[in-house]
Amino acid sequence: MKRRVRLPFLSLAAALASAWGADWPQFRGPHGNGASDETGFAWRLDAAENLAWQVALPGRGLSSPIVVGGRVFVTAASGPRQEELRVLCFQTIDGTLRWERRFWATGRTMCHPKTCVAAPTPASDGERVYALFSSCDLICLNFDGQLVWFRGLTHDYPNVSNSLGMSSSLVAADGVVVAQVETDTESYALGLDGLTGVNRWRLDRPRLANWTSPVLLPAEGGPRQVALQSGRGVAGVEVRTGRAVWNYGEGASTIASSAMSGPRLFVPSFGLTALDLDAAGGPPRQAWRAGNLRPATSSPAVLGDRVYVINDAGVLSCGDAANGRRVWQVRLNGPISASPVAAEGHLVAISEKGVVQVVDLSGSEGEVVAERDLQATILGTPALANGALYVRSDGSLWKFAAENARRKTR
Amino acid sequence: MRLACLCVGAFLAAAADGRLTAASEPPADLAEPSGALRRVGPEGQGHAEATRAWPLLVRRPAADLPVLLAAMDGANPLARNWLRAAVDTVADRALASSEPLPLAALEAFLRDTHHDPYARWLAYDWIARVDPDRARRLVPGLLEDPSNALRRLAIEQRQTEAQMLRTNGQLAQARATYETALRAARDVDQIEALAAALRELDVPVDLRDVFGWITRWQVIGPFDNTGLAGFERPFPPETEQRLDAEHDGKTGKVRWREWIVADPYGRLDFNRALGAAKEVTAYALTEFVADIPRPAEIRLGCKNAWKVWFNGKFLFGRDEYHRGAEIDQYRLPVMLEAGVNTLLVKVCQNEMVEDWTVEWEFQLRLTDPTGTPLRSPTSHAAAPKPPPSPNPNEPSP
Numbered sequence: 089m090k091r092r093v094r095l096p097f098l099s100l101a102a103a104l105a106s107a108w109g110a111d112w113p114q115f116r117g118p119h120g121n122g123a124s125d126e127t128g129f130a131w132r133l134d135a136a137e138n139l140a141w142q143v144a145l146p147g148r149g150l151s152s153p154i155v156v157g158g159r160v161f162v163t164a165a166s167g168p169r170q171e172e173l174r175v176l177c178f179q180t181i182d183g184t185l186r187w188e189r190r191f192w193a194t195g196r197t198m199c200h201p202k203t204c205v206a207a208p209t210p211a212s213d214g215e216r217v218y219a220l221f222s223s224c225d226l227i228c229l230n231f232d233g234q235l236v237w238f239r240g241l242t243h244d245y246p247n248v249s250n251s252l253g254m255s256s257s258l259v260a261a262d263g264v265v266v267a268q269v270e271t272d273t274e275s276y277a278l279g280l281d282g283l284t285g286v287n288r289w290r291l292d293r294p295r296l297a298n299w300t301s302p303v304l305l306p307a308e309g310g311p312r313q314v315a316l317q318s319g320r321g322v323a324g325v326e327v328r329t330g331r332a333v334w335n336y337g338e339g340a341s342t343i344a345s346s347a348m349s350g351p352r353l354f355v356p357s358f359g360l361t362a363l364d365l366d367a368a369g370g371p372p373r374q375a376w377r378a379g380n381l382r383p384a385t386s387s388p389a390v391l392g393d394r395v396y397v398i399n400d401a402g403v404l405s406c407g408d409a410a411n412g413r414r415v416w417q418v419r420l421n422g423p424i425s426a427s428p429v430a431a432e433g434h435l436v437a438i439s440e441k442g443v444v445q446v447v448d449l450s451g452s453e454g455e456v457v458a459e460r461d462l463q464a465t466i467l468g469t470p471a472l473a474n475g476a477l478y479v480r481s482d483g484s485l486w487k488f489a490a491e492n493a494r495r496k497t498r
Numbered sequence: 499m500r501l502a503c504l505c506v507g508a509f510l511a512a513a514a515d516g517r518l519t520a521a522s523e524p525p526a527d528l529a530e531p532s533g534a535l536r537r538v539g540p541e542g543q544g545h546a547e548a549t550r551a552w553p554l555l556v557r558r559p560a561a562d563l564p565v566l567l568a569a570m571d572g573a574n575p576l577a578r579n580w581l582r583a584a585v586d587t588v589a590d591r592a593l594a595s596s597e598p599l600p601l602a603a604l605e606a607f608l609r610d611t612h613h614d615p616y617a618r619w620l621a622y623d624w625i626a627r628v629d630p631d632r633a634r635r636l637v638p639g640l641l642e643d644p645s646n647a648l649r650r651l652a653i654e655q656r657q658t659e660a661q662m663l664r665t666n667g668q669l670a671q672a673r674a675t676y677e678t679a680l681r682a683a684r685d686v687d688q689i690e691a692l693a694a695a696l697r698e699l700d701v702p703v704d705l706r707d708v709f710g711w712i713t714r715w716q717v718i719g720p721f722d723n724t725g726l727a728g729f730e731r732p733f734p735p736e737t738e739q740r741l742d743a744e745h746d747g748k749t750g751k752v753r754w755r756e757w758i759v760a761d762p763y764g765r766l767d768f769n770r771a772l773g774a775a776k777e778v779t780a781y782a783l784t785e786f787v788a789d790i791p792r793p794a795e796i797r798l799g800c801k802n803a804w805k806v807w808f809n810g811k812f813l814f815g816r817d818e819y820h821r822g823a824e825i826d827q828y829r830l831p832v833m834l835e836a837g838v839n840t841l842l843v844k845v846c847q848n849e850m851v852e853d854w855t856v857e858w859e860f861q862l863r864l865t866d867p868t869g870t871p872l873r874s875p876t877s878h879a880a881a882p883k884p885p886p887s888p889n890p891n892e893p894s895p
Contacts (some may be wrong), residue, residue: 168650168685187590189583192616194575198824225579233590235552235583237545240576244540244812251801251821272818284549286542297821 112155112473115209115257116427120303121347121354122389122396123471124431130490131434131446133460133477138474140487141183144233147174148482149206150425151257151468155180155473156212159231162485163219165205170197173205175219175229180474183487187233195242199253202467204482209301209469211265213282218265222254226267228285237285247274250297252432257301259314262327264288266314270298277302277316279330287491294320298304300345301387303353308367315353318344322355324365324372336361344383344397344427349390349409356383360397362412378412381405384424386437386469391430391449398424398437404447406454418454420445424465425467429477436477442466444479462486528562530696531555532569535580548580555584560592563624564603570617578616589624599628608636608648615645615868622648641682644809644868653679653688673699674680680708684869704762709825710863710871711764712784712841714879716741717757717771717779722748723846728779729817735781736807739842748778757782758879763825764861768845775847778858780841785876786864788834793867796830796841799823799861803846808832811840819848820855826869834864836877 116122130138143315147166154161158181164174171193177186197205199222210219216236219227224241228279240250248269256268264279272460275293280286293316303323312327319342324334340346341356348354352375353363359379363372381388384400394415402422406415426438431448434457442465464481471478476489512661531551538544554594555566566585570578607613608621626633656679663672673817675698680692680703691701706713721733734745741754757771768780788794796813801823805815813830847858864872 167647168687190586191579191582194576194579196827198822198827200822234556234587235580237542237549238538238576238579238583239542240579242574243574247816251818251823251827270820273816280542282544284545286545295817298816 110474111157111212112471112478113214113258114154114211114304115152115301115494116345116347116387116389116469117429117472119348119390120259121349122387122427122429122469123223123349123391124429126472126475128473128475128490129430129431129434129477130475130488131448131456131458133444133446137212138488138490140488140489142484143178143183143185143494145176145480145483145485146188147172147206148204149480150204150468150482151206151480152209152469153471153478153480153485154210154217155471155476155478156213156214156217157231159186160471160478160485160487161210161212161217161219162480163206163208163210163221165193165197165221166215170199170205171223173219173221173223173225173227175210175217175227175310177217177231177233178485180476180487183485189227189229189233189235191225191227191238193221193223194225194240195221196249196251197223198251203253203255207253207255207467208491211258211260213260213263213265216260216282216477218258218260218282220258224248224254226258226265226280226285227267228270228282237284239280239285241269241278245269245274245276245277247271249273249278252297257299259302261304261314262312264327266302268293268298268300268302268316270279270294270296270318272297275318277325277330279327287316288328289329290314291316291325291332294318296320296342298342300340300342303348305348305353305365306351306368308351310367310369315346315348315354318342321357321479322346322363329352334366334371336363341383343385345387347388347395349391349395352409354388354390354395354409356397360388360395360407360412362409375432376412379409380414381407381412386424386427389430389435391433391435394449396428396430396435398428400421402439404428404435404437404454406449418447418456420447420456421459427469429470429472431472436470436472438466438470438479440465440467442481444470526784528555528558528565528569532566532581535584536569536573536577537597538576538580539574540576552584556591558588560588560597561600561603563588563600563606564621567595567604567607567617567621568613573614574782578614582616582620583621585624591673593628599624601625601629601632601871605632605636611644615643615647618643618843619645619647622651629652641678645885646684646868649682649868650685653683653692656682657688657692657695659792664695664699669699673701677701697875705766706760706762708871709764710873710878711759712786712862712864712877713759713764714784714877715757715766716754716783717766717768717780718745718752718754718783719768719772720748720752720775720778721745722778723777723779723848726817726846726848728777729805729815729846731779733779733781735783735842736844739783739840748775753787754783761861761876764863765859766861768847768858771858774856775858776851777849778845782845782860784841785874786834786839786841787874787876788836788839788872791836792834794832794834794872795865795867795869796832796862797826797828797865797869798830798843798860798862799825799827800845801857802860803848804860805844806830807840807842809835815844819846820850820857823857823861825861831867834872841877
């Protein structure tokens with residue numbers, strides 16, 4: 089059992105890494121599970137020299153930075169009602185602002201004070217960047233900041249909004265950008281043509297408020313699928329067509345999103361439930377269920393043969409991805425809303441008060457080996473790309489990297 | 499100074515070749531691409547044409563910015579954003595290449611209140627980026643501007659002035675300045691800050707009056723909402739609003755009764771009006787008398803599921819419970835008819851029992867499109883001044 093699971097982990101990770109390079113093109117990275125395959129990060133964040141640069145941001149945001157082709161893309165919202173939507177592009181090498189584009193929200197911008205309008209993380213397919221906001225405005229720009237298209241999803245579907253705010257992030261693949269706009273009143277998953285922004289497909293979804301994000305699944309030689317999670321469970325859908333392929337209907341979190349690694353999808357459901365997906369499109373098989381691996385707001389991360397979750401008390405738990413057995417726990421400086429990210433035997437978790445914590449995963453227990461207090465409220469998930477860690481708050485974007493990684497521009 | 503000369507030159511050049519006067523009639527080579535952007539619609543309608551047209555627009559010289567801005571006049575909110583991206587791209591490129599922005603033309607555009615309020619704000623924004631002093635000089639004249647974003651700037655300026663007067667001990671002038679600003683304010687945060695400042699100077703402020711809440715209602719209920727089925731179920735008040743009628747409610751016969759709202763934030767609390775209950779539905783009815791037909795907005799805040807009918811026609815509804823409420827949460831454009839207009843609100847309460855799910859209420863006002871409250875003696879109870887006196891139905895807050 090163990091061997092059967094681990095081998096695809098390695099081969100698929102390698103295949104995906106070659107496709108995405110060392111960029112971080114979407115929420116929780118190239119694999120959608122918080123992991124990077126890279127090495128050479130500056131894990132001693134407490135060392136002053138490892139701060140490559142810090143730049144000011146012009147508005148609130150808890151979306152993740154994404155990193156593609158030597159550019160960091162960040163979204164933000166400003167104005168008394170956060171109705172000014174901003175997409176910013178910085179150079180990774182020195183943090184210089186390459187361009188900024190601003191738009192007026194066409195949907196509702198009301199949200200809980202803890203979150204904000206720039207909550208969903210943008211995504212890139214390597215040619216364009218797609219940015220979604222809580223107002224359900226979806227913007228496509230090319231890498232030079234030229235508008236490709238603009239959609240107002242609440243303008244199109246007037247009851248698509250959530251008075252607490254929306255946060256589901258985007259994924260983009262096979263020429264399609266997938267958005268989940270799911271609320272108590274009106275709910276859809278949309279597959280939009282990346283070039284034109286028109287609907288390739290639109291699926292009715294459960295009328296339940298949902299803040300989880302879609303997760304791209306490995307292509308496995310067949311049509312690429314995306315996992316759409318909601319309070320009802322998880323559905324596997326073809327990216328190009330929106331055709332429903334499989335369904336897990338036992339319920340799932342509406343906040344923490346699933347994580348994919350190899351053929352296994354780790355779903356925040358009854359704690360954590362591992363589903364082995366059938367490449368032929370059959371129903372997923374439950375591999376295990378672990379009630380003591382219970383992610384709260386942050387989504388699980390998977391690195392190698394371990395899965396990591398953070399509960400609502402700020403306790404990081406390490407589980408065996410093969411069988412769900414909890415291996416160790418360590419209490420972090422919490423509370424924590426940002427999802428953890430991990431690479432080369434280290435995991436980064438950030439408290440809501442802005443304490444960035446690096447946990448060494450190589451021992452029999454997790455050990456916090458570095459901390460850096462950025463003295464800002466941070467709820468956004470960081471990015472690991474090209475040997476650097478990118479962190480954003482409402483007011484700043486930081487890049488941490490060792491000297492050699494700072495020269496990587498791709 | 500040099501920059502100003504260049505700008506005047508650009509303005510004169512633009513005026514000479516007709517670009518300024520053509521703001522509402524773009525030159526032929528701009529008409530088609532800007533028209534393509536204006537034709538974008540729901541679900542990607544018109545995107546193919548717009549994506550071909552957009553690159554043509556962003557190649558235009560900065561002198562064409564007023565024409566691009568004018569293309570926003572009457573545009574839908576989607577098209578406005580396509581055009582905004584073009585304006586910003588042209589202006590960015592101009593600044594990067596030291597091409598002067600047509601500041602005089604942008605100022606003329608800003609001063610013409612017939613143009614789209616968003617476009618005018620964008621004109622101001624680019625003026626402010628290039629010539630902050632020029633922008634600052636424009637601000638005092640924006641106190642009554644139809645653009646809320648521009649009006650906001652003038653109010654901020656008045657707030658600063660009033661604060662300085664207060665610090666200098668010139669309390670009468672400070673009060674007068676704050677009062678002027680409060681009369682002009684439309685954004686909730688500014689209204690609340692100004693009201694707080696005035697109260698600190700012993701000037702009473704009746705927020706009911708400032709916001710213009712509708713306070714005189716007829717209410718009826720509770721009707722059943724077990725299993726949340728009441729949202730879709732048409733109870734009798736949806737089909738007839740005879741005030742002497744009696745209907746079967748959830749727990750017995752129910753009748754219309756008048757309810758005057760005393761809350762400074764205009765909240766009609768059904769738990770007080772009808773008795774605290776769960777899994778229930780209620781209705782509130784009011785009449786609004788307008789002198790002339792005019793565009794208006796129904797502005798509603800509600801954390802329960804709700805529906806609104808205006809002059810007997812269903813406008814909009816939302817089947818969402820306890821996700822939050824705020825002032826002007828929903829804005830529903832309507833056309834007021836001369837004479838009596840009727841407004842019916844349905845508000846549903848769900849089954850949840852947590853403390854934060856107790857509220858069964860809404861707040862509503864009618865405004866013009868800029869947020870200026872509209873009033874009618876049939877929908878606004880006389881505001882007791884000051885402070886709000888005990889109300890026949892509710893204790894003062």
